[in-house]
Amino acid sequence: xxxxxxxxxxxxxxxxxxxxxxxxxxxxxxxxxxxxxxxxxxxxxxxxxxxxxxxxxxxxxxxxxxxxxxxxxxxxxxxxxxxxxxxxxxxxxxxxxxxxxxxxxxxxxxxxxxxxxxxxxxxxxxxxxxx
Amino acid sequence: xxxxxxxxxxxxxxxxxxxxxxxxxxxxxxxxxxxxxxxxxxxxxxxxxxxxxxxxxxxxxxxxxxxxxxxxxxxxxxxxxxxxxxxxxxxxxxxxxxxxxxxxxxxxxxxxxxxxxxxxxxxx
Numbered sequence: 001x002x003x004x005x006x007x008x009x010x011x012x013x014x015x016x017x018x019x020x021x022x023x024x025x026x027x028x029x030x031x032x033x034x035x036x037x038x039x040x041x042x043x044x045x046x047x048x049x050x051x052x053x054x055x056x057x058x059x060x061x062x063x064x065x066x067x068x069x070x071x072x073x074x075x076x077x078x079x080x081x082x083x084x085x086x087x088x089x090x091x092x093x094x095x096x097x098x099x100x101x102x103x104x105x106x107x108x109x110x111x112x113x114x115x116x117x118x119x120x121x122x123x124x125x126x127x128x129x130x131x
Numbered sequence: 132x133x134x135x136x137x138x139x140x141x142x143x144x145x146x147x148x149x150x151x152x153x154x155x156x157x158x159x160x161x162x163x164x165x166x167x168x169x170x171x172x173x174x175x176x177x178x179x180x181x182x183x184x185x186x187x188x189x190x191x192x193x194x195x196x197x198x199x200x201x202x203x204x205x206x207x208x209x210x211x212x213x214x215x216x217x218x219x220x221x222x223x224x225x226x227x228x229x230x231x232x233x234x235x236x237x238x239x240x241x242x243x244x245x246x247x248x249x250x251x252x253x254x255x
Contacts, residue, residue, distance in 0.1 A: 031213045038210055042242050045199075045249035048190060052183045075172070082168055085161050092158060120172065124179045 019106045027084050030077035037074040075120060079113040153212060160209035167202040187253055196254040200247055207243035211235060 015021060047058035061067050087105050090096045096105055174195075178186055189195055214235050222228040 028213075028217060031210075032217065035210050035214060038206055039242065041206075042246045042249070045190075045246050045253075048183075048187060049249035049252040055183050055186075078168060078172060082165065086165065089158065089161065120176050124176045127177070128180045 020102055023084060023106050023109065027081060027088075030081045030084075033077045034074065034081055037077070040074070072117070072121065076113060076117040079116040079120075080109070083109040083113045083116075153215070157209065157212045160205045160212065163201070163205040164209055167198065167205060170198060171202055190250060190253045193254075196250060199250045203243055203246045203250070207239045207246075211239035214239070 043058060047055045062071065087096070087109055090105070096102060174189075178189060181189075190199065215232060218228060218231045218235060222231050
């Protein structure tokens with residue numbers, strides 16, 4: 001039985017990027033990136049269960065420059081996916097479809113995820129220096 | 132003019148793919164993950180400079196163990212559902228798509244069980 005090769009998804013490259021389309025694809029990218037973060041979460045828990053020696057190996061990687069940069073990326077991705085996910089839940093419930101509202105909520109998501117990321121890292125930094 | 136679609140033009144196109152179950156479960160796990168992710172990121176931030184013993188003691192607290200297990204369940208279910216959509220949208224080769232979809236289920240399930248086992252090993 002022949003299956004015609006029909007296109008399944010919008011072809012991103014034929015549209016001029018705009019806030020809502022860029023935020024939509026970013027939701028996917030951050031979700032994908034957070035999937036790698038979930039693998040990292042598993043590594044953290046397994047290293048904790050394995051013992052202090054194994055945890056040290058994990059911890060050494062986390063506090064390295066590369067580890068911190070990735071962790072910062074995960075923090076932003078988490079907050080972005082979280083805030084934009086809540087935006088999506090409002091859409092699912094039938095609210096916020098007006099163009100103006102969609103733009104406001106879009107910028108709201110970007111600003112709040114940036115603030116939450118910055119806030120959490122500053123908080124960790126000050127907690128670290130206090131103790 | 133009839134607006135109905137004849138059966139012969141639908142046959143061979145496969146199912147419409149999107150069952151409402153997938154949609155519902157994606158939203159359900161998303162709602163569950165809102166408080167759980169906030170809790171986990173705040174907790175990890177508080178533990179940022181903690182040593183091994185402190186973190187292990189934290190995981191072993193009954194409330195924390197429970198919340199971690201719930202987070203793991205919701206997280207990997209949500210991840211499986213999200214990756215499934217990405218695979219269905221962008222992997223066009225039928226054979227490769229099937230392989231990816233099967234692999235997606237197995238990887239998500241294995242990671243969830245490994246994570247849960249680690250938490251329980253620490254807690255019990």
